[in-house]
Amino acid sequence: MISIVVIGFGNVGRHLCEAFQKANGVTLVQIYNRSEILLPESLQSVDITHSISDLAMADVYLIAVPDDIIPEIANTLPKSDTLVVHTSGGVSMNKLSSQKHRGVFYPLQSFSKIGIPDVKSIPVCIEADRKSDLKLLRKLGDSISEKVVEITSEERSRLHLSAVFVNNFVNHLYHISETLLEEADLDFELLKPLIRETATKIEAMPASEAQTGPALRGDTKTLEKHLHLLKNSPYKEIYERLTLSIQETYGKKL
Amino acid sequence: MISIVVIGFGNVGRHLCEAFQKANGVTLVQIYNRSEILLPESLQSVDITHSISDLAMADVYLIAVPDDIIPEIANTLPKSDTLVVHTSGGVSMNKLSSQKHRGVFYPLQSFSKIGIPDVKSIPVCIEADRKSDLKLLRKLGDSISEKVVEITSEERSRLHLSAVFVNNFVNHLYHISETLLEEADLDFELLKPLIRETATKIEAMPASEAQTGPALRGDTKTLEKHLHLLKNSPYKEIYERLTLSIQETYGKKL
Numbered sequence: 386m387i388s389i390v391v392i393g394f395g396n397v398g399r400h401l402c403e404a405f406q407k408a409n410g411v412t413l414v415q416i417y418n419r420s421e422i423l424l425p426e427s428l429q430s431v432d433i434t435h436s437i438s439d440l441a442m443a444d445v446y447l448i449a450v451p452d453d454i455i456p457e458i459a460n461t462l463p464k465s466d467t468l469v470v471h472t473s474g475g476v477s478m479n480k481l482s483s484q485k486h487r488g489v490f491y492p493l494q495s496f497s498k499i500g501i502p503d504v505k506s507i508p509v510c511i512e513a514d515r516k517s518d519l520k521l522l523r524k525l526g527d528s529i530s531e532k533v534v535e536i537t538s539e540e541r542s543r544l545h546l547s548a549v550f551v552n553n554f555v556n557h558l559y560h561i562s563e564t565l566l567e568e569a570d571l572d573f574e575l576l577k578p579l580i581r582e583t584a585t586k587i588e589a590m591p592a593s594e595a596q597t598g599p600a601l602r603g604d605t606k607t608l609e610k611h612l613h614l615l616k617n618s619p620y621k622e623i624y625e626r627l628t629l630s631i632q633e634t635y636g637k638k639l
Numbered sequence: 640m641i642s643i644v645v646i647g648f649g650n651v652g653r654h655l656c657e658a659f660q661k662a663n664g665v666t667l668v669q670i671y672n673r674s675e676i677l678l679p680e681s682l683q684s685v686d687i688t689h690s691i692s693d694l695a696m697a698d699v700y701l702i703a704v705p706d707d708i709i710p711e712i713a714n715t716l717p718k719s720d721t722l723v724v725h726t727s728g729g730v731s732m733n734k735l736s737s738q739k740h741r742g743v744f745y746p747l748q749s750f751s752k753i754g755i756p757d758v759k760s761i762p763v764c765i766e767a768d769r770k771s772d773l774k775l776l777r778k779l780g781d782s783i784s785e786k787v788v789e790i791t792s793e794e795r796s797r798l799h800l801s802a803v804f805v806n807n808f809v810n811h812l813y814h815i816s817e818t819l820l821e822e823a824d825l826d827f828e829l830l831k832p833l834i835r836e837t838a839t840k841i842e843a844m845p846a847s848e849a850q851t852g853p854a855l856r857g858d859t860k861t862l863e864k865h866l867h868l869l870k871n872s873p874y875k876e877i878y879e880r881l882t883l884s885i886q887e888t889y890g891k892k893l
Contacts, residue, residue, distance in 0.1 A: 452858065475853070475861040494833055495851050497840070506832045534829065543823040544830075546865045547816040550874075551830050552837045553852030554881045555809050560846035560888065562801040569797040575788065576798075576805050577842065578760045579748055583806045584838035586751070588831065592814035597749050598807030599729070604706065607729045611800045619887065620804075626880050627808045633873065634814065 387411050387525055388443040392458060394418040396496035397472050398449035401529075402428055404504045408528035415441040437461045445470060445525060447490060456480045459487075468518050474545030477538040478512050488513030488522055491541060492530070495552045508532040510541055561620050593634075600631035641665050641779055642697040646712060648672040650750040651726050652703035655783075656682055658758040662782035669695040691715045699724060699779060701744060702735075710734045713741075722772050728799030731792040732766050742767030742776055745795060746784070749806045762786040764795055815874050847888075854885035 387410060391402050394416055405413045406427055415432045416424070417440060424431065434440065440463070448471040450458055455471050459481045462469060468486040471478075474493070481487035489512040492504075509526040511533060513519040519535065526533030536544065559580065563573045586595045599607035608628060615621040641664060645656050648670055659667045660681055669686045670678070671694060678685065686695065694700070694717065702725040704712055709725050713735045716723060722740040725732075728747070735741035743766040746758075763780040765787060767773040773789065780787035790798065813834065817827045840849045853861035862882060869875040 451856075452861065475858075475864060493829055494836060497849060497851060503832075508829045508832065510829075532829075536825070540823060540825055542864060543819065543868060544825055545861075546868050547819045547825075547830060548833055549852055549854075549865065549878075550812045550816040550819070551834050553850070553854060553885070554877075555812050555834075555837050556841070556846050556849050556851075557881055557885050557888070558804045558808050558812070559841050560850065561884075562804040563846050565797065565801045565804070569794060571790070571794055571798055571801075575747055575762045575764075575786075576801060578757075578762065579802055580805050580809075580838055580841065582748060583809050584834050587810070587813050587834065592810050592817050595751060595810050596807070596814065597751060597810075598803055600803075600807060602705075604729075607706065607799075610729060610796060611803065614797060614800050619884070623808075623880055623884055624803075626877055627811055630815075630873070630877055631807070631811050634811070 387445060387521065387528075388414050389445045389447055389525070390415045390417065390441055390443040392417045392440075392446060392448045393450035394422045395449060395451075396498060397492070399425075400496045400504065401447065401449060401472070401492065402431070404529040406431070411525065411528045414443050443467060444521065447472065452476050456483075459483055468513070468521055470513075470522065474510075474541060474548060477542075478514075479538070486513075486515065486518050488518050489538070489541065490522055490525065493544065493548065495548075504529055505531050508534060510534055510536045510544065512537060512541065561623070565618070565620070596631065596635065598631070600628040601635055603632070641699060641775065641782070642668050643699045643701055643779070644669045644671065644695055644697040646671045646694075646700060646702045647704035648676045649703060649705075650752060651746070653679075654750045654758065655701065655703060655726070655746065656685070658783040660685070665779065665782045668697050697721060698775065701726060706730050710737075713737050722767070722775055724767075724776065728764075728795060728802060731796075732768075733792070740767075740769065740772050742772050743792070743795065744776055744779065747798065747802065749802075758783055759785050762788060764788055764790045764798065766791060766795065815877070819872070819874070850885065850889065852885070854882040855889055857886070 391398050405411045413431055417434050446467050446469045448458055452473050455476050460483050469481055469484040470488040470490040472490055474491050478489050491510040492507050494507040507530055509530045511522040511526055513522055523533050566573050615624055645652050659665045667685055671688050700721050700723045702712055706727050709730050714737050723735055723738040724742040724744040726744055728745050732743050745764040746761050748761040761784055763784045765776040765780055767776055777787050820827050869878055
């Protein structure tokens with residue numbers, strides 16, 4: 386049985402707590418959060434503390450706080466043989482240098498307040514200096530996910546960069562589209578089947594084979610029409626930049 | 640029973656033929672294609688022609704050819720009482736001015752060679768000058784789709800523009816991400832759950848509420864790290880442009 390204390394009860398912390406609470410072979414012994422929190426029904430039985438000096442003993446301390454305060458939190462932890470891991474895509478393992486046993490437990494997903502993602506399908510990326518610590522993290526990962534992969538801090542930062550493209554940037558394109566339709570008094574619902582299909586298609590083929598549209602075809606008339614529609618829009622430059630990039634990628638310069 | 644001839648057997652034409660063939664209340668009487676085509680099993684019984692002068696009589700001629708040759712094809716059609724429609728998102732109905740009965744039947748989806756989208760869920764956008772023609776198109780739309788909406792050519796071009804953002808541009812971001820991971824020898828499979836979740840999330844909330852990431856948080860350290868990783872990449876400018884746009888949208892300027 387692996388005992389664990391989760392430090393930080395934001396979106397990542399909360400989702401992981403709920404997953405560990407349901408997992409076999411793991412005991413969630415305590416949750417630390419700086420400020421008062423309301424625990425959901427499923428976590429009512431778990432001890433809460435607001436003071437680092439009251440942390441319970443455990444095999445793993447899992448830090449799920451904003452990136453910039455990870456080193457600070459790590460520094461305040463008692464020196465012990467507990468394995469201390471953070472959960473961030475963008476922070477190097479070295480930021481936990483104050484700890485004897487350190488590692489990373491990065492679930493590759495964007496957690497928000499609403500919605501319960503299917504945790505089992507979320508890849509967990511692990512890293513540690515020591516083999517025995519890696520083994521522990523793999524066991525912890527296996528308890529909540531079907532996919533646990535070992536990657537270095539350098540690889541993780543590249544993975545995180547790519548995740549920004551397919552998650553943050555893609556979501557922003559959804560927002561742009563929603564805004565353009567609102568301005569034209571059209572219903573965003575109309576685009577949802579297309580959004581679903583676009584995401585589904587790359588399960589079956591490389592994105593390069595799924596590419597379609599006026600930029601790829603070199604369809605100047607449509608491109609000009611669209612730029613005219615975007616004449617006074619803050620999103621015109623994004624249209625131009627992405628169109629150019631598609632043309633550069635597939636070699637059809639206009 | 641509505642009789643229909645489909646003109647053009649590219650991706651859109653083929654998918655619509657297959658849908659009409661299965662639909663109730665519609666007879667697909669003929670397929671026209673300029674060059675030789677191989678019909679799939681399900682369409683073996685349908686007559687093919689390669690000559691416009693041999694077109695069969697029908698209630699509807701449905702033109703599914705590339706945008707720039709729509710007017711040309713429409714001009715070669717015999718003058719008759721047949722309702723002539725095109726299937727393009729970006730072409731005005733007026734391009735069919737040679738016809739007495741004209742309209743548009745635009746399925747809002749990106750059809751590619753591979754994959755069979757769930758046609759029932761694809762919205763069909765219809766347009767016609769005459770009420771009786773609109774009624775006919777609605778019936779035709781209802782036979783293959785759960786959602787048929789009447790929109791003008793002007794609205795359709797705005798819808799098409801928005802579709803470029805959520806389909807062509809989103810798919811290009813997938814490609815960029817795939818390329819970045821390949822360069823780092825990392826598996827794109829790792830990102831697929833995140834891609835699914837990103838697309839699923841906006842079913843339940845506006846994209847603006849689903850937005851997360853370093854640009855939104857104003858997390859300068861991560862942004863700088865990412866730009867450093869993209870130092871010699873053709874995709875650096877896209878990262879910068881989209882980051883700026885997110886910051887302008889949510890008001891967190893750095």
